[in-house]
Amino acid sequence: MFNFHKDHKNLVLTAGAVFIALSIVVAILPAFQMQETEPIPNEKPLTDNERKGLHVYVTENCMACHTQQVRNIAMDNVWGDRPSIPSDYFYSKKRLDLWRQSPSVLGSERTGPDLTSIGERQPSEDWHLLHLYNPRAVVSESVMPSYPWLFEEVDSVSLQKDDKIVAVPKEFLNKPGKKIIASEEALQLVDYLKSLQQTELPSGNFGDFIPALEKIQTEGMSDGNQSGKLDGAKLFSQACAACHQETGKGVIGAFPSLVGSDIVNDENSEQLIRIVIQGYDARTDYGVMPPFGDQLSDAEIAAITTHERSSWGNNAPEVTEEDVKKIREFIATELNQ
Amino acid sequence: MKKCMIRFFWLLIIIPNVLSAQEKITTDNWLSSPGIIGTFTLIAIVLVIAIVILFVKLNGYVDTIKRKQIDKNRIAFDDDLVAMEEGEIDAILERRKSALKYKLTGNELAGDDEVSDEKGLLQRIDNDPDNAFFDEKKKTSLSLETPEELKKIVIYYIGAATLWLVLGTLVGQYLGMKFLWPEMDSQSWLSFGRLRPVHTNMVFWGWSSLAMIGLGYFVIARTSNVKIYNYKWAWYAWGLINATVILGSLCLMAGINNGGGEYREYIWPVMLLFAIGLVITFINFYKTVATRKISEIYISNWFILASLIWTIVLAIIGYLPFYQNGLGETVIQGYYMHQGVGMWFMTFTLGLVYYFLPSALNKPIYSYSLGVLAFWTQMFFYTMIGTHHFVFSPLPWWLQTVAIVFSAGMFIPVVAGTTNFLMTMKGSWNHITKSYVLPFFLVGTIFYFVGSTQGSLQAFRFTNYVWHFTDFNVAHSHMTMYGIIAFFLWASIYAILPKLTGKEPSQVFVGAHFWLAFIGLFAYMVSLMAGGTYKGLSWIEGEPFIESVILMKPYWVWRAIGGSLMLASHLVFAYNFYYMVKDYRRVKPSTQTKNVEEITAQ
Structure with missing residues (x-):
């Protein structure tokens, strides 16, 4: 029999062979199996630009701080409508090139937020560009590095026609008077980030989150009798504060202030609701506001706008769910005509 | 042995039941969850040991x-x-x-013989042995007759490792400070994302690996009672591994990253150099063991040879592309990153401890069979647990469960190893105050138990629920790679280098190294564990994400303080190393040439 104590050949062979066998069972076979997944029918492949953006994402090793996986537990519900499934990664997790393997986008640490559906949560290109140029310009408490090497500083005179200018507030400029334009890589990276959205499953909603006990209790209450009392402040900080800031003051030169704004304080809330639903691009001195109509329900929009109209010294009447519903219907008919 | 096996099967049956009870997740009494209580207990153990060591030292001071x-x-x-x-x-x-x-008359006992120390029992005569601040430690009493070539190899491997340790932790410290001052610089090659893998890979492949292999050369030659099969190969491997770290770090800073999987960030052409280095080392070790002059293969060599063969297999599986699209890559990532730690660093280092601990105490290891049990269970259990890094992920639920069950199974090799080391130390506790090597071994052993057990607890679904993705993971990896691996390596280095070079480092500086490293690590891990827990709870509460960033700030400050102490300890260590090897050739091999311990066949 094997005498491992005296026979070095047997010892090494056995240790090696058993390890290889176990590795095949626990790693190689499951890996082959996981590789067999197919994309979800309406899942969009990455465009050329988005793929290049993914390469920038890998170069800067964004995976060190950002995950891309919605786990099947309740706390991850904020990062996506459903738990991630293997098919979600069909297009993004392919070998990059001869030298580099399929990117580990799932990540292992959330020093920054999960990015599974960052494209839905934050569809504004201007926000992403400013955030990459200096995260603290939009989120003052952020510890994310800034990426100035993805941008160029130019004189206003030498601006080209198709240059993408980033609206950087004065205090974040290195040299006053210069314009900041986004490099091709920055635009590609933002394209990639905007492409990060969860594909809806054909069967409707999928898989449920394992709930946390406390969660069920509070949710049960708010879903049932208290649905009218959504927390506008909380919703605002989740959906709007990234640009308009918690203080409502926005970022000068990038995102307009809501404090004392004529639109916000207008007795008639129609235009405010319209902007939230449809987005807004009427002012060249500010970034484009993306539409939020698909992401927010009528009740949520009502809660948010009511919060805006009653905070930071603003003083305008409450917005009801009915108001929002009416305007949404109105927009729908408008579009159909 | 039989009893052991029965207990072992009983454990296997019990574990899944314990785990399935974990599946109903509630957070209302998270404090009383077994995983969390277990972790608190483990941290308390470390604290108690630290206090005991401190108390013993203080006691000496009070005596004075x-x-x-x-x-x-x-x-x-x-x-x-x-x-x-x-x-x-x-x-x-x-x-x-x-x-x-x-x-x-003066000759009542000795008669008329002249007084002389013929057996060389007196080594040093000191007129003032009571230093109030630093206990007098026992001097290294032996100098070993070691071939010049082997000495040089061990010294150069440890030398390069020391350089990477200082550089790697400098980078780590810089990264830790970036959490507090994210605008410290705006150079692309110094940005957090690019620099983080530079730190981890540098201390993995540069510091730990080179130090392990260097010490391994000594153990292999000594326990086989022969010369190393081929000295030249050792130098080729040394060059290849150093080249790997240099090229890999440059690539990462230039933005050439294999795909961001942890510890797999070097691209394959770079990692290939490392793999070749390992293959050369393996053949060299294997051939040395094959020509050994004693019939038994000492247990250290089991661990060392196996860890080399396992790591070579691991590197190949980790880098082959055929099954790595989609989540295939994720399965391999979990497997690779855990086995990198378990099959390479842990296994190899255990092999070193099985030699250096008993030799430092000048007595045999407590139980040889327990070592053999630890060896086989290490292989069976460790291999299966990679996916516990992806609990609740889209990977198959069964794979996650297997990983969790075997993580719990890791108790067996861990308890076997810890028992073996502690029982070997038993009866020699008083040596702790007298030796500057043993405190390192003791802390390493305690962390081996605490760090590994804590890792097993962390794999449970509930604890994972709270801690996964938080800074707690970073605390865990430092507790193990630093608390276990680095402390054991230092113990081994301080145990052997003075014997090779004939020069002992100043005991004040060894003490400074020990305490700075230990206190630094403790501050580092406790702050991140506490912060990580609050972060996880904040997420569960559904607070806005930025709240969890804000609440971490004080803990990041403490982490940076702990990190600074660790870095300072490495500078002291680097000085000690320099002192030990400086001009070592000019130091007379031994002052008592007659009594050099000879390498003798059994």
């Missing part, structure tokens, strides 16, 4: 103070004498004089 008090009393007595009456004094003096007249 007491002795000084006695001296003081004596002076007071003298004063009393001066104050005495003349007649009284005369009487006492008279008595004393007659007593003093009595004289020994």
Whole structure:
């Protein structure tokens, strides 16, 4: 029999062979199996630009701080409508090139937020560009590095026609008077980030989150009798504060202030609701506001706008769910005509 | 042995039941969850041990103070004498004089032989042995007859490792400070994302790996009682591994990253150099063991040879592309990153401890069979647990469960190893105050138990629920890679280098190294564990994400403080290393040439 104590050949062979066998069972076979997944029918492949953006994402090793996986537990519900499934990664997790393997986008640490559906949560290109140029310009408490090497500083005179200018507030400029334009890589990276959205499953909603006990209790209450009392402040900080800031003051030169704004304080809330639903691009001195109509329900929009109209010294009447519903219907008919 | 096996099967049956009970996740009494309680207990163990060590040292200090008090009393007595009456004094003096007249002839015991220390028992004569601040440690008493070539290899491997340790932790410290001042610089090659893998890979492949292999050369040659099969190959491997770290770090800073999987960030052409280095080392070790002059293969060599073959297999599986699209890559990532730690660093280092611990205590290992049990269970259990890095992920639920069950199974090799080391130390506890090597071994052993057990607890679904993705993971990896691996490596280095070079480092500086590293690590891990827990709870509460960033800030400050102490300890260590090897060739191999311990066949 094997005498491992005296026979070095047997010892090494056995240790090696058993390890290889176990590795095949626990790693190689499951890996082959996981590789067999197919994309979800309406899942969009990455465009050329988005793929290049993914390469920038890998170069800067964004995976060190950002995950891309919605786990099947309740706390991850904020990062996506459903738990991630293997098919979600069909297009993004392919070998990059001869030298580099399929990117580990799932990540292992959330020093920054999960990015599974960052494209839905934050569809504004201007926000992403400013955030990459200096995260603290939009989120003052952020510890994310800034990426100035993805941008160029130019004189206003030498601006080209198709240059993408980033609206950087004065205090974040290195040299006053210069314009900041986004490099091709920055635009590609933002394209990639905007492409990060969860594909809806054909069967409707999928898989449920394992709930946390406390969660069920509070949710049960708010879903049932208290649905009218959504927390506008909380919703605002989740959906709007990234640009308009918690203080409502926005970022000068990038995102307009809501404090004392004529639109916000207008007795008639129609235009405010319209902007939230449809987005807004009427002012060249500010970034484009993306539409939020698909992401927010009528009740949520009502809660948010009511919060805006009653905070930071603003003083305008409450917005009801009915108001929002009416305007949404109105927009729908408008579009159909 | 039989009893052991029965217990082992019983554990296997029990574990899944315990785990399935974990599946209902509630957070209302998270404090009383077994995983969390277990972790608290484990941290408490470390703290208690630290306090015990500190107490023993303080006790020594208090003793010295007491002795000084006695001296003081004596002076007071003298004063009393001066104050005495003349007649009284005369009487006492008279008595004393007659007593003093009595004289020994001086040769009652030895006869007329001349006094001389023929057996070389006296090593040093000190007129003032009571230093109040630093305990006098035992000097290294032996110098080993080691071939010059082998000495040089061990010294150069450890030297390069030391350089990478200092550089790698400098980078780590810089990264830790970036959490507090994200705008410290705006260079692309110094940005957090690019620099983080530079730190991890540098301390993995540069520091730990080179130090392990260097010490491994000594163990392999010594326990096989032969010369190393081929000295030249050792140098090729040294060059390849160093080249890997240099090229890999440059690539990462330039933004050439294999795909961001942890510890797999070097692209394959770079990692290939490392793999070739390992293959050369393996063949060299294997051939040395094959030509051994004693019939048994010492247990250290089991661990060392196996860890090399496992790591070579691991590197190949980790880098082959055929099954790595989609989540295939994720399965391999979990497997690779955990086995990198478990099959390479842990296994190899255990092999080193099985030699250096008993040799430092000058007695055999407590139980050889327990070592063998630890070896096979290490292989069976460790291999299966990679996916516990992806609990609740889209990977198959069964794979996650297997990983969790076997993580719990890791108790067996861990308890076997810890018991073996502690029982070997048993009866020699007083050596801890007398030796500067043993505290390193003791802390390494305690962390081996605490860190590994904590890792198993962290794999449970509930604890994972709270801690996954938080800074707790970072605390865990430092507890293990630093608390276990680095402390064991330092213990081994301090145990062997003075014997090779004939120069001992200053005991004050070894003590400074030990305490700075230990306190630094403790501050580092406790702050991140506490912060990580609050972060996880904040997420569960559904607070906005940025809240969890804000709440971490004080803990990141403490982490940076702990990190600074660790870095300082490495500078001290680097100085100690320099001191030990400087001009070592000019140091006479031994002052007692007659008594050099000879390498003898059994």
